[in-house]
Amino acid sequence: MPQTSPAPTSYSFLGPAGTFTEAALAQVPEAAGKTWRAVNNVGEALTDVVSGRSVAAMIAIENSVDGGVTATQDALANVPNLRIIGEYLVPVSFDLVARHGTTLADVHTVNAHPVAYAQCRAWLDAAVPGHGHIPASSNVAAAAALLENDQADAAIAPPGILKHHDLAVLATNIGDNPNAVTRFVLVASTSELPAPTGADKTSLLVELPEDHSGALLEMLEQFATRGVNLSLIQSRPIGDELGRYRFVIDADGHILDERMADALLGLRRFSPNVTFLGSYPRADKRLIEFTDRYDDGIFIEARDWLRALIGQDPA
Ligand SMILES: O=C(O)C(=O)Cc1ccccc1
Numbered sequence: 001m002p003q004t005s006p007a008p009t010s011y012s013f014l015g016p017a018g019t020f021t022e023a024a025l026a027q028v029p030e031a032a033g034k035t036w037r038a039v040n041n042v043g044e045a046l047t048d049v050v051s052g053r054s055v056a057a058m059i060a061i062e063n064s065v066d067g068g069v070t071a072t073q074d075a076l077a078n079v080p081n082l083r084i085i086g087e088y089l090v091p092v093s094f095d096l097v098a099r100h101g102t103t104l105a106d107v108h109t110v111n112a113h114p115v116a117y118a119q120c121r122a123w124l125d126a127a128v129p130g131h132g133h134i135p136a137s138s139n140v141a142a143a144a145a146l147l148e149n150d151q152a153d154a155a156i157a158p159p160g161i162l163k164h165h166d167l168a169v170l171a172t173n174i175g176d177n178p179n180a181v182t183r184f185v186l187v188a189s190t191s192e193l194p195a196p197t198g199a200d201k202t203s204l205l206v207e208l209p210e211d212h213s214g215a216l217l218e219m220l221e222q223f224a225t226r227g228v229n230l231s232l233i234q235s236r237p238i239g240d241e242l243g244r245y246r247f248v249i250d251a252d253g254h255i256l257d258e259r260m261a262d263a264l265l266g267l268r269r270f271s272p273n274v275t276f277l278g279s280y281p282r283a284d285k286r287l288i289e290f291t292d293r294y295d296d297g298i299f300i301e302a303r304d305w306l307r308a309l310i311g312q313d314p315a
Pocket residue numbers: 014018019020021022060063092113115116137138139140158182
């Protein structure tokens with residue numbers, strides 16, 4: 001009998017326990033009661049998915065204060081055959097923690113995940129001027145390291161860290177923006193599309209054709225002429241030479257919406273490299289608004305009209 005490997009059931013997330021990424025995974029009903037695998041970085045999470053070790057991975061993709069999580073955007077560009085199947089929002093706030101006995105005046109070096117550090121910079125500059133920063137792989141790893149070595153005097157950690165580590169809280173709510181939110185995506189290796197809900201998002205990576213004036217405008221026209229609104233557009237260096245960029249794009253709507261499908265056809269004709277990262281329900285469940293002339297029926301009628309003109313009556 002040929003051996004078939006069992007379908008994966010575990011979910012990977014940036015660990016250890018207590019991270020915001022874990023809180024995002026807790027929002028996924030399908031993950032309840034399954035094994036959760038704590039990993040050290042986005043690359044490891046995606047490798048788990050590609051290798052079939054995990055059914056899906058939860059990764060941070062954007063923060064309302066610090067912007068796109070570039071490590072995630074680049075990893076999604078470089079690991080093929082992945083699809084985003086869900087989006088989740090987690091409000092984030094940060095505490096400064098230290099080993100017992102440390103006071104704020106003793107703090108010279110701070111462990112922190114780079115995305116957390118970027119969100120607490122103003123507070124740190126005021127309260128701990130001249131401090132050094134040691135990057136950590138996650139918010140919880142930053143705190144855990146205080147008990148493993150004495151390279152740093154304090155760490156930026158999520159509220160609730162004391163449930164996981166015997167540390168002292170020096171300050172709470174040190175984030176520069178009290179309304180900070182991080183957006184996470186659940187990534188799987190599947191070609192199955194989540195069903196359209198009317199409140200969907202499509203994520204794409206698009207490269208521009210060789211340098212020519214108006215190329216960016218032409219890319220944007222693919223969306224504008226089909227009534228598709230963009231909620232995110234960010235450039236990232238492709239990495240092979242100076243001055244070459246890909247665009248990370250989130251567009252309102254689902255690939256099964258006619259206007260989005262038509263925009264994708266336009267992009268495919270125009271761009272040397274389009275990656276479809278997925279269509280999935282928006283975390284905020286906000287229904288997509290568009291004017292009547294971009295309704296599915298209008299696209300279908302136009303296609304049927306053309307077919308009739310060339311003698312290919314629709315069946
Ligand atoms: O999930 C975590 O806790 C992380 O360390 C990643 C992160 C960093 C900063 C804000 C949100 C998520």
